[in-house]
Amino acid sequence: MKRNVLIIGAGGVAQVVAHKCAQNNDVLGEIHIASRTLSKCEAILETVRDKAAMKTDGVLKAHQVDAMDSAAVAALIRDTGAQIVINVGSAFVNMTVLDACLETGAAYIDTAIHEDPAKICEIPPWYGNYEWKKRDLCAERGVTAILGAGFDPGVVNAFARFAIDRMDEVKSIDIVDINAGSHGKYFATNFDPEINFREFTGTVYYWEDQQWKETRMFESGRDWDLPVVGTQRAYQSGHDEVHSLATNYPQADVRFWMGFGEHYINVFTVLQNLGLLSEQPVTTAEGQKVVPLKLVKAVLPDPASLAPDYTGKTCIGDLVKGVKDGEEVEIFVYNVADHKDAYEEVGSQGISYTAGVPPVAAAMLVATGEWDAGTMKNVEEMDPKPFFTLLDGMGLPTRIKDAQGDRPWNA
The missing domain is CATH 3.40.50.720 (NAD(P)-binding Rossmann-like Domain)
Known part of the structure; x- marks a missing residue:
């Protein structure tokens, strides 16, 4: 032990x-x-x-x-x-x-x-x-x-394994991450802004037809009808768990979807178009070297500071489709969490x-x-x-x- x-x-x-x-x-x-x-x-x-x-x-x-x-x-x-x-x-x-x-x-x-x-x-x-x-x-x-x-990644990987173990054959794994909560700020990210933005400024890779395919952030979206949080818009995003699940279940299509509101998308688009999400340093007129992404991180709220006023719920789960006893089946394995409950228990x-x-x-x-x-x-x-x-x-x-x-x- x-x-x-x-x-x-x-x-x-x-x-x-x-x-x-x-x-x-x-x-x-x-x-x-x-x-x-x-x-x-x-x-x-x-x-x-x-x-x-x-x-x-x-x-x-x-x-x-x-x-x-x-x-x-x-x-x-x-x-x-x-x-x-x-x-x-x-x-x-x-x-x-x-x-x-x-x-x-x-x-x-x-x-x-x-x-x-x-x-x-x-x-x-x-x-x-x-x-x-x-x-x-x-x-x-x-x-x-x-x-x-x-x-x-983590629990959603376990969700996939649990669903696949109940099937004879897996055909697809769609991971859906919806935060239906509100922090009350004009704009903020829920975890480290630098890591958050880096996820969304590059190519979106997903696994389909047993090969890697590419799209761009916010190009592929769909509405999901989910328990507790209802119908929510989510966009295909590149994410960690796609890379291991595609290796361990190469016969299955593997995609990751994350929910975003129009306000987030608008602010993100402006920041990106202005070059403020770049990880590469620039030199100011005064000769100072600045990494734009780190500057944006510095002026945004600390994600930990959002906790006291956060309300609403999250719903994160896997929709897994496959075959059992010759019949097509689908299983949604999921969790719903509450921001207020989390704050009351651990202050986060x-x-x-x-x-x-x-x-x-x-x-x-x-x-x-x-x-x-x-x-x-x-x-x-x-x-x-x-x-x-x-x-x-x-x-x-x-x-x-x-x-x-x-x-x-x-x-």
């Missing part, structure tokens, strides 16, 4: 992770959190104490570390005795944190694919460009690495909540041995049932909707 957790990162998702680790520290043991800014880590731990979230008495400690420095991360892993690392820092630090886990033997869990700050939307499959290159080394050293264990908005709860569930399964694979795995390669069981009790219940009706996954 593995014990003691080191959380890398100090944003909105890290706050959820810290609270959920505290609520389950009887399983996870000591809880450590680290980022470049010690005060941010200490502020998160203060919210944990304010909510009296610790299930049992134990260690709850903040640390400073540059996660881009693999040796420093490895030293911190050794100093804390952490056997599980939950990386919810920037996607730019994945590989250095993974290398630290490979050096120390700690299990590694992340919530997104690694990104190179100098590149936008690389040629797929993205996992193949970075994390998967370390797969053999993980197996050789017996290091567990669970990739993309947030919600999307619903997007951070849906992203932060699953890696803690994954860590618990690693701790107990059920997901302690001793190699690198994407979530769809793991048994989804114990994952769903934990998520049900941690605030993210899974439901299915098919020809037999709408019900809990295990009903």
